[in-house]
Amino acid sequence: MSGRAGKTRNIFLVWLIWPLITLGIYHLVWYYKVNREAREFDSRIEVNPAMAVLAVTVGWLIIVPPFVSVYNTGLRVARMQQSAGMERSCNPWIGLILYIVAVLFPLYYQHELNQIWARYQNVEEGEQVPLAA
Numbered sequence: 001m002s003g004r005a006g007k008t009r010n011i012f013l014v015w016l017i018w019p020l021i022t023l024g025i026y027h028l029v030w031y032y033k034v035n036r037e038a039r040e041f042d043s044r045i046e047v048n049p050a051m052a053v054l055a056v057t058v059g060w061l062i063i064v065p066p067f068v069s070v071y072n073t074g075l076r077v078a079r080m081q082q083s084a085g086m087e088r089s090c091n092p093w094i095g096l097i098l099y100i101v102a103v104l105f106p107l108y109y110q111h112e113l114n115q116i117w118a119r120y121q122n123v124e125e126g127e128q129v130p131l132a133a
Helices: 011-021 025-041 049-061 065-083 092-102 105-119
Strands: 002-004 128-130
Touching: 002 025, 011 025, 011 105, 025 049, 025 065, 025 105, 049 065, 065 092, 065 105, 092 105
Parallel strands: none
Antiparallel strands: 002 128
């Protein structure tokens, strides 16, 4: 079984610089891309990236969806780690707390994703990579 590698991103650019330059829009683009990468990396991970973004934007009207979406994204990252043959080090509860406290979850989740891509050593985004489980 194989999947497509995602993109290694600078965690500080993801968390602070690009969102400041784009007035926060980049966080939504990043969130879409991360959920799309999860789906493309392991076909067993079911996610609609557009719905994930919708949950963290319009979902605020109902209050609960953004929290569920951020938590589920953490679960997806942990599942990706397991699929890559790594120990699950991404904790969705930490991501959720960082989301509630100061929107620091992109910093945490991107760091965890970068560890996955580093495991495959110098693969390009979209390249086929073998999955362990």
